[in-house]
Amino acid sequence: MPEMTYRDALNLALKEEMRRDPSIVVWGEDVALYEGSFKVSRGLLAEFGEERVLDTPISENTIIGVAVGAAMGGLRPVAELMTVNFALLAMDQIIDHMTKIRYMFGGQVNLPMVIRAPGGGGSQLAAQHSQSLETYFMHAPGMRVAYPATPADAKGLLKTAIRDNNPVMFLEHELLYNSKGEVPDDPESLVPFGKCDVKRSGTDITIVAYARMTILALQAAEELAKENISCEVVDLRTLAPLDAETFVASVKKTGRAVVVEECWKTCGLGGEIATRIYDGCFDSLRAPVRRVSGLDVPMPYSRKLEKLCIPQVADIVAVVKETMAAKY
Amino acid sequence: MKETSLRAILPDHELVRMYEQMVLCREFEESCAEQYTKGHITGFLHLYSGQEAVAVGSTHALHKDDYILSAYREHAQAIVRGAEPRRVMAELFGKATGICKGKGGSMHLFAPELAFMGGYAIVGGQFPIAVGLAFASKFRKEGRIAACFFGDGAVNQGTFHESLNWARLWELPVLFVCENNAYGIGTSVERSSALADIHKRTCGYDIPSVRVDGMDVMAVHAAVKWGAEWVREQNRPYLIEALTYRFRGHSMADPGKYRSAAEVELWKARDPLPAFAIRLIEEGIVTQAELGAIKQESIAIVQEAVTFAEESPWPEDGSVWEDIYA
Ligand SMILES: Cc1ncc(C[n+]2csc(CCOP(=O)(O)OP(=O)(O)O)c2C)c(N)n1
Ligand SMILES: [Mg+2]
Numbered sequence: 001m002p003e004m005t006y007r008d009a010l011n012l013a014l015k016e017e018m019r020r021d022p023s024i025v026v027w028g029e030d031v032a033l034y035e036g037s038f039k040v041s042r043g044l045l046a047e048f049g050e051e052r053v054l055d056t057p058i059s060e061n062t063i064i065g066v067a068v069g070a071a072m073g074g075l076r077p078v079a080e081l082m083t084v085n086f087a088l089l090a091m092d093q094i095i096d097h098m099t100k101i102r103y104m105f106g107g108q109v110n111l112p113m114v115i116r117a118p119g120g121g122g123s124q125l126a127a128q129h130s131q132s133l134e135t136y137f138m139h140a141p142g143m144r145v146a147y148p149a150t151p152a153d154a155k156g157l158l159k160t161a162i163r164d165n166n167p168v169m170f171l172e173h174e175l176l177y178n179s180k181g182e183v184p185d186d187p188e189s190l191v192p193f194g195k196c197d198v199k200r201s202g203t204d205i206t207i208v209a210y211a212r213m214t215i216l217a218l219q220a221a222e223e224l225a226k227e228n229i230s231c232e233v234v235d236l237r238t239l240a241p242l243d244a245e246t247f248v249a250s251v252k253k254t255g256r257a258v259v260v261e262e263c264w265k266t267c268g269l270g271g272e273i274a275t276r277i278y279d280g281c282f283d284s285l286r287a288p289v290r291r292v293s294g295l296d297v298p299m300p301y302s303r304k305l306e307k308l309c310i311p312q313v314a315d316i317v318a319v320v321k322e323t324m325a326a327k328y
Numbered sequence: 329m330k331e332t333s334l335r336a337i338l339p340d341h342e343l344v345r346m347y348e349q350m351v352l353c354r355e356f357e358e359s360c361a362e363q364y365t366k367g368h369i370t371g372f373l374h375l376y377s378g379q380e381a382v383a384v385g386s387t388h389a390l391h392k393d394d395y396i397l398s399a400y401r402e403h404a405q406a407i408v409r410g411a412e413p414r415r416v417m418a419e420l421f422g423k424a425t426g427i428c429k430g431k432g433g434s435m436h437l438f439a440p441e442l443a444f445m446g447g448y449a450i451v452g453g454q455f456p457i458a459v460g461l462a463f464a465s466k467f468r469k470e471g472r473i474a475a476c477f478f479g480d481g482a483v484n485q486g487t488f489h490e491s492l493n494w495a496r497l498w499e500l501p502v503l504f505v506c507e508n509n510a511y512g513i514g515t516s517v518e519r520s521s522a523l524a525d526i527h528k529r530t531c532g533y534d535i536p537s538v539r540v541d542g543m544d545v546m547a548v549h550a551a552v553k554w555g556a557e558w559v560r561e562q563n564r565p566y567l568i569e570a571l572t573y574r575f576r577g578h579s580m581a582d583p584g585k586y587r588s589a590a591e592v593e594l595w596k597a598r599d600p601l602p603a604f605a606i607r608l609i610e611e612g613i614v615t616q617a618e619l620g621a622i623k624q625e626s627i628a629i630v631q632e633a634v635t636f637a638e639e640s641p642w643p644e645d646g647s648v649w650e651d652i653y654a
Contacts, residue, residue: 033586034514057484057520058451058512089450089485124371124422126433128449297652301433302422303370304642 001152001182009151009183010040010116010172013158014078016187018048021076024162027054028063028080028116037082038118038177060086064093064115068101071113071167078162084119084171085131098167099142110165114158120173120212120262121310127298130306132263134210137169138239138272144193145239147171149214151181153237156191164193173212194241198250202232205256205320208247208273210236213260213311220316229324239269247273248280255286256323260311265293287326290319333611334546338388340613346388346545347608348622350380350601353404355626356413357576359634360403360420360434364580368638369420372449373434374401378575381600382507383408385548386475390503390556395443395461395474397454400435401507401574402447405477409444411437417633423640430643431651443472451512452485454478455504459491462500466563473501473559475552481512483526492533495565503559504530504567505552507542513578514586527569535565542570543600546607573598 004012018024030037032045032055045053056063060081067077081087087094094115101111121130137145144166148154154172161168199214200221209217214235221231232254234247251257257277259270270291277289295309334343357375364373376383383404387396398405403420407413411427419426420434428438435449445461448454458476465472482488483506495502506526510517517524527537536558540551548570555566573595577584584592608614614622 030513030515033519037513055515055519058481059484059486061486086450089452124433126371126431126436126449128435128453129372295648297648300431300643300648301371301419301436302426302430302643304422305430305645305648308645308648 001184003180004151004183005177006148006151006154006172006179007038007040007177009155010158011042012183013155013162014041014044015047017159017162018044018052020187023074024076024078025052025054025070026078026080027056027067029056029058029082031055031080036080038174040116040172041080060089061093064090065097067113067115068093068098068111071111072101072109076112076162078114078116081115081117083129083174084117084133085129087115087117087133094169095140099140103142111167112165114161114168114170116170116172118172118174120175121294121299121306122175124301124303124306126301130299132294134171134239135263135267135269138242138269142167143240144168145171146193146237147173147211147239148237149176149199149211149235151179152183153191153197155183156189157193157237160190160193163190171211176212176215179215191237193238194243195237196243196246197235197237198232198246199235200231200233202230202254204230204254205258205323206232206234206247206250206254207258207260207316207320208234208236209260210239211262213262216311216313217260217316219313220320223313223317224320229320231320242272242276244276244280248277251277252281252284255284257285257289258292258316258319258323259289260292260316262294262310264296265291266296268293287323287328290323292316292319334607334613335611337546337549342388343608343613346384347604347614348626349384349408350545350604351622352413352626352629353380353383353407354601355630356403356407356633359630361576361580363420363634369434370422371433372400373580374578375574375576375580376401376404378595378599379507379509379542379572380404381545381548381604382505382542382570382572385545386505386552389549389552390475391472393443393472394556395445395458395465395472396477397445397458397461397474398447398477399451399454399479399482400447400449401479402437403434406437406439406444406447409439410442411439411444413629414633414636417637418640421637421640422642423637424643424647425636425640429647429651452478452482452487455485455487455491456494458502459495459500462495462502463498466500471560473503473556475503475505475556477505477507479512480506480508480510480517480526481515481520483529484520492530492535492565496533496535499563500565501559501563502565503552503556504565506567506569507572508569509572509574511578511587513582527567530567535567537567537569539569539571542572543598543603545600545604
């Protein structure tokens with residue numbers, strides 16, 4: 001398998017799918033001529049031309065709304081929001097329209113569309129540009145939400161997203177674009193939605209994470225192994241559908257769980273996952289489920305403060321150790 | 329047609345002050361670029377070099393208590409309004425002595441004591457806030473107007489259109505100033521706006537507007553002077569489109585490959601600093617030697633700002649929990 005970056009894996013997924021299906025169109029701010037602000041759409045304009053790869057005005061709500069209409073009209077749009085922060089300007093089309101149209105109209109129409117949105121914190125972009133909004137999208141029924149951690153998952157999940165007949169919010173972590181990994185080159189190798197991936201097997205404790213938090217969890221697991229704590233790291237991969245079966249099975253085996261989430265703690269997805277664990281295997285738990293979360297504050301710019309707001313490897317290590325030491 | 333002499337418009341000391349501020353802003357921004365390269369400034373950094381005539385010409389034509397709002401390319405707007413360069417630099421370094429205690433950074437400067445009501449990083453976020461400030465001013469009979477600065481890319485956000493309509497409907501004193509630097513990141517105005525003449529876009533809202541040369545500080549000054557007084561007297565919005573250019577990329581991360589070297593050179597030949605300097609000299613308002621001294625003075629101010637930022641303490645960890653609620 002060739003090694004490539006998360007960015008190139010996404011790029012390859014777009015190219016392969018666009019070659020396969022001429023109804024796929026791509027648009028967003030600076031995606032065509034500029035090739036994307038994170039260069040994920042590099043080479044698309046050159047290969048597929050300006051009929052299929054289009055720059056839009058800075059009009060997020062309409063970027064999504066036009067994609068909704070185009071999907072209704074028989075195309076498969078992949079709309080890019082320059083960053084997930086700007087999804088907040090498009091929440092009306094996303095939540096009020098995209099996720100409701102199928103149901104509200106009695107299942108008579110499908111919206112096969114994808115919204116790609118880079119996000120997450122850690123680059124000192126301050127309060128308006130560092131948000132982790134994944135929970136916002138999970139909260140609304142009617143769309144899928146994917147958030148890959150590795151280049152292989154990035155490629156496989158994006159291809160599944162494009163082929164899915166439902167609207168998909170496809171989140172990408174800005175700090176993972178340069179990360180590298182092996183990626184299958186078979187264009188028919190897809191990663192299914194609704195299937196967690198056990199990224200590391202272990203016996204003492206389960207760490208449930210997603211996207212960049214999976215990478216940090218794996219680093220924490222590596223450190224903890226040196227102290228003879230065996231962690232199983234379960235990567236959610238899709239937040240909706242949420243594959244509780246896999247992480248519950250893992251916790252049944254280990255008896256302990258820590259959830260790592262980059263988003264704000266209050267009403268964050270970690271609460272949902274903890275509840276699913278309690279529902280699914282309360283009897284097997286040997287300690288309460290703990291959460292390592294983003295701090296409930298708007299992101300400060302100063303790098304010294306920013307670091308405190310985003311889960312770090314050391315935080316995961318500490319909470320795992322506390323959970324292991326807890327006696328009940 | 330002979331140009332009106334500068335002296336007929338403003339007293340010598342104010343003209344010199346305007347030039348000093350343009351030079352200071354340029355030096356400040358170029359120093360920021362250097363500090364970014366050194367890793368002292370992180371995150372996004374959008375520099376104003378090339379657009380100085382807009383901030384300086386406008387600010388000098390407004391009353392001191394008129395509100396100013398801008399986007400994320402706002403260091404110069406804040407400094408010209410009176411923010412201390414050292415505290416702006418400290419903010420960019422993320423230090424506790426920064427103008428927003430290190431919480432905002434480059435894109436989010438704020439100084440209410442100067443009626444500088446913020447730098448906003450969501451394109452188009454400042455429009456309704458400016459309308460709200462104008463409403464408050466009118467309600468409280470303060471006689472201040474809200475000057476709202478924004479880029480050419482921002483005019484395709486719904487908030488632009490909604491705010492124009494609102495300001496006209498409620499008869500509010502908002503001066504909209506578009507800094508049209510020809511691009512929103514890599515997309516030119518022609519490729520993003522159906523009607524590239526941005527000033528004409530107000531006609532659907534019955535709002536008068538004008539286009540000015542944004543590389544000419546006195547042209548900007550004249551337009552804003554007239555526009556601001558009209559807004560104040562009529563309690564109605566007005567829009568000025570200033571044609572300008574950023575000499576650097578969109579942000580430090582942008583190599584700017586979408587602009588030809590010839591285009592950039594053409595605009596650099598219209599650099600507002602030397603253009604204004606020549607007029608000041610021609611009219612005998614400053615000497616060549618004084619120009620040199622102004623530059624040296626600016627360099628010293630910026631160097632002092634960097635030293636101050638470097639030596640300032642980082643924010644205390646506990647401050648992360650402060651300032652969330654009143
Ligand atoms: C709502 C929103 N969408 C997209 C962006 C990303 N973005 C930042 S600056 C920018 C271009 C804005 O161009 P313009 O208004 O012309 O201002 P300039 O940078 O030229 O000063 C874009 C698209 C953003 N910050 N906010
Ligand atoms: Mg612009």
